[in-house]
């Protein structure tokens with residue numbers, strides 16, 4: 001063999017005796033075949049076979065298998081972001097003429113996806129009150145194809161009665177899906193309630209270090225999984241094995257990071273509640289929260305992500321207070337090792353129950369820093385907010 005050929009042919013190494021605990025990263029666009037017949041019949045290899053890098057490598061399948069093991073269901077598919085999971089799940093199951101029910105508290109990008117994109121394909125979207133089964137039921141139509149859930153609600157954290165919604169959907173012969181990013185595949189198992197589609201932004205707790213974007217879609221049945229697999233292939237959507245390896249590594253500590261994040265939230269919330277600058281803290285794990293009973297019944301964990309409503313007048317000093325923070329960083333997204341705080345707007349994203357009062361919710365995501373440092377930071381933040 002001449003040098004230029006040797007340069008491009010990967011040497012075969014004897015791997016016997018080598019076993020590592022972490023996943024092997026298989027990078028490939030091209031997958032080669034043992035003979036002409038194998039190549040000619042590659043499309044028949046099915047969802048577990050390999051035919052082209054876009055459709056999966058052993059590394060991407062390893063992460064998908066871990067998500068399925070935790071979420072239940074038949075199969076999971078990976079997409080480049082959490083919102084990518086929401087959008088591709090809807091595209092795979094909705095058709096022209098269908099009616100979609102979105103909760104008033106859905107992830108904001110779902111509203112614009114429905115209004116700008118789904119509408120062009122002749123899919124009508126209607127919003128329902130997230131906590132009223134009667135309201136949801138009254139909006140069902142013969143052409144309703146999917147009820148979507150988001151529990152707890154975006155920014156305002158209302159908890160939905162998921163088993164009741166799944167039962168309603170099943171009785172009506174309608175698919176039911178959920179954005180389970182806050183609950184995660186550890187803390188909430190919607191497939192067990194009869195949900196057909198579960199989306200999780202792995203960007204948050206699963207990846208867990210604020211450096212990867214990824215989404216997972218888990219399907220209850222093989223038939224639904226096959227639908228999504230087809231759509232993703234035709235749309236040309238796949239994920240990088242390197243990113244999957246980061247998420248696989250992140251997930252090894254996910255239960256520990258989530259538990260620490262919850263402990264941090266429990267340590268910070270009393271300081272916030274005691275401040276005259278704070279009107280209310282919204283977090284379903286708090287006894288007294290309107291969603292607490294349903295959270296306790298259905299969830300086994302709480303994300304350390306909660307919202308704070310300020311007392312009248314306090315928001316005038318918000319920017320000065322935010323600028324005082326040293327341990328907390330100012331930024332969106334959440335579920336990483338660093339604690340984050342972000343002022344959010346709610347009013348433009350509510351249509352069934354208009355948002356009254358000040359259009360400002362502070363979202364706090366607690367990371368894994370020493371809780372005492374976070375408490376010091378919040379106390380200095382509050383001291384600026386409280387000043388007359």
Ligand SMILES: *Cc1c(COP(=O)(O)O)cnc(C)c1O
Pocket residue numbers: 080081082083084107179181182201202203204213214215333
């Ligand atoms: C962050 C988030 C998403 C979107 O995830 P990306 O990976 O940032 O696209 C979707 N749903 C919820 C509830 C989220 O918090």
